[in-house]
Amino acid sequence: MQPLDPLLREAGAATSAAARGTAAAEVARQLQICNACRYCEGFCAVFPAMTRRLEFGKADVDYLANLCHNCGACLHACQYAPPHEFAVNVPQAMARVRVQTYSDYAWPRALGRLYRHNGVAIALALSSGLALFLVLVIALTGNLWHEPMAGNFYRVFPHNLMVSMFAPILLFALLALALGVRRFWRDISPADRAQDAPRAAVAEATQAALSLKYLDGGHGEGCNEADDRFTLWRRRFHHLTFYGFLLCFASTSVATLYHYLLGWSAPYALVSLPVLLGTAGGIGLLIGPSGLLWLNLRRHPLHGDAAQRPMDLGFIALLLLASASGIALLAWRDSGAMALLLALHLGIVMALFLTLPYGKFAHGVYRTAALLKWAIEKRQPSRLQLEPE
């Protein structure tokens, strides 16, 4: 009697790395192994969320993949990681699904696909194209190289023109992201309306997103980069990037209020609130993305999905270009190069806004949604009864 042979073949198909199918099927295969092990339960929210399930359909996989912060702790701690034949590499499998959700849920979808494959090229082409266009506009309407204008941008681009260029782009980006994440939420959480979430759940998810709670490794020492050592640098650089971005945004918002409410026109003094906020944000946006780039390039080869580097680097490049050109503009706003620098900076920022919904930036939106779902779900009783004793 050889009853075991066909069973072994089937089992092989169920767990062996050779039989991997789509990215979602691969996550499901790995989580079947993880769910029988559970050693990683203390690292982050992914594993406790996993233990509430026995099977991993597409919605579960999309949800868990976006809940994963790619910290790498579970890869280095995994007794089933390569070279084990189970070849469990949760951060990598999750990353591959995650990038699919960004393009699957992108609105309009075609743009998501485009950006996913050519992140760096598109980011750079778009920025230079837009900057060039603006340079041409200046050249056609006036002098590209000019006498110093004491930092008065509006003499190059009148205020209303700038608003009419940027407001639609920003609104479009926000709309695209909102439509995408709404569709994502409906798929991963058909039973729970986000607006009905308990207040404590919303507060917890917000706190987890803003503090990057799940980059702490579960013990506070941080996540993994090049090896099994823990480091807090990814969290710190990410904070510099995110809060730098917010400060720049705040700078623009304050300037807008000055302009419309108080009737104070730019240029603002170096010690004024918009300039101080923008300078601090710009410095954060220089150091943060540089640090993330450095970590990204040193990351362990098994950790994460190398195919997504163009997307990661594209976003990092745009952020760095935006901050560098912004600081250059501030530094030389009283010189004859102001118009040129302004065109360059505006072109880059436009490209950054335009690509927000289709690239790495989207991770923040989908992850926050996943964190909210986890905060809701963990407050509900489990449907499983696995704890007899």
Added chain:
Amino acid sequence: MHDVIVIGGGNAGLCAALTARESGASVLLLESAPRAWRGGNSQHTRNLRCMHDAPQDVLTDAYPEEEYWQDLRKVTGGVTNEALARLAIRDSAHCRDWMRRHGVHFQPSLSGTLQLSRTNAFFLGGGKALVNAYYRSAELLGVHIRYDAPVARLELSQGRFVAAHTGDERIEARACVVASGGFESNREWLRQAWGQSNGEWVADNFLIRGTRFNLGVLLKFLIEAGADTIGDPTQCHAVAIDARSPLYDGGICTRVDSVSLGIVVNQLAARFYDEGEDFWPKRYAIWGRLVAGQPGQIAYSIIDAKAIGRFMPPVFPGVKAQSVPELARALGLDAAALVRTVSDYNAACRPGSFDHATLDDCATSGLTPPKTHWARPIDTAPFSAYPLKPGITFTYLGVVVNAQAAVFFDGQPSPNLFAAGEIMAGNVLGQGYTAGVGMTIGTAFGRIAGTQAAAAAVRGKMHAAA
């Protein structure tokens, strides 16, 4: 020349290397595995059984020395050395601060292991995370580490360690700690230990839950060199795991927890033991031996739809069928025989109120062997089955040590050869097992051996100087 050579890079070896280094010795650690497979069986562990008199960080309530000792006495059936056992137990009460200093993190018991929340401190991320932390700490402290360095033999002189031989190299040191594990991955040795049945080597049907590198080379060498031995040479700790698991390193996830919710049949489609004798965490450890006693060393846990979602999800999907004969055919069992076994069992199930959380009153009547708890008819499709084989965790045979972890030759302790971990665990755990006690023994005796080896190296230096 190094002061101390540690042979084996699992938990016990790492604890020895770290303490020897902390005591000021220069230390060389030889790990037989390549870096990717380092850590021996420790990479598959998950917790440490800890004595504590009051609630501690991740441990609830209290687990006093006496209760721990009684538990150990019970599971070993008295085959233990009380003095050494109490030494390990007491060490477990305060070793965790030291472990934390070397980067180990603890967490409360994992889901599905609530029964251990009082007695066992879990490693955040499991044993491989612990092993990684120890290696990082050892590198920082300046322990020299070599991978792919299996030691074939030692050079001894009247019970005194002189040198270790790895490859073509002869490496001298002033003292040595042997922490090279048991012999469970040595297939030939297992064959000899378990013998033949129906012309077949019984052990050929065993799976090894842990590392492929525990070949018992040094254990065999020490026995042949005249070291005093302890523990049953033919016994090993075996649990029933999924028969489809890998030959080595299947680890924790290959367990199958459905046994108490259904019936278990052998290759002849016959039941052979009470599946509901006690709670599964108290019974899983006997099922390896039970399955090993069946023809072909294989069995099948069979459940129906009522059991789904009531046990920890297994790593492999169950073999599913809409009827019992169909299930039998899928498993390669005699359909008529399985139908008979299931209907006999179903007919014997007395009505009761099923409660998997207590020793309930659902039992069979007039059935041999009986099922004494959680006996419900297997009558709701789909039916699922999990094939089971014995999975070996560790072996009991080891070398005798004293409270200083010194290896004995002819009743005399060696002045500079020490042992820690699975190779001497039989002193405390002569048979049986209880969760987390292997790591307690490895940590306690690893630390003792490291301290003693460093002290022996100092004595060796003074001796040489004199």
